Amino acid sequence: MTERPFTPEEEQEVRAARLAGRTASCPRCAVPMRERSIGGGSFGLGYARHRTWLLCPVCRNSVIFDAERGTRT
Ligand SMILES: [Zn+2]
Numbered sequence: 281m282t283e284r285p286f287t288p289e290e291e292q293e294v295r296a297a298r299l300a301g302r303t304a305s306c307p308r309c310a311v312p313m314r315e316r317s318i319g320g321g322s323f324g325l326g327y328a329r330h331r332t333w334l335l336c337p338v339c340r341n342s343v344i345f346d347a348e349r350g351t352r353t
Contacts, residue, residue, distance in 0.1 A: 285341060286307070286308075286341050290307040290308070291343050294306070294307065294334055295343060295345055298332065298334060298345075304334050304343075306341065308336070308339055308341070309336055309338040309339055311336065311337065313334040313336050313337075313343075314334070314335045314336075314337055315332060315335075316333045316334075316335065317330065317331070318330075318331040318332070318333050331346055332346075
């Protein structure tokens, strides 16, 4: 099992699925990714910020993104 980080394209796939309201699945393992919310405060940002962390239970790659705005460019 190779443990290599996602390419930007793979990350983008995960983000796109999540932002579309679907359950994101790992582009490599085709398994649903676990989702966790990360509360703000402990990252030294100075204000509460909601982030979502998507983690693949198989290859253990993860994608973190701000859930605050649906940045879709
Ligand atoms: Zn995976």
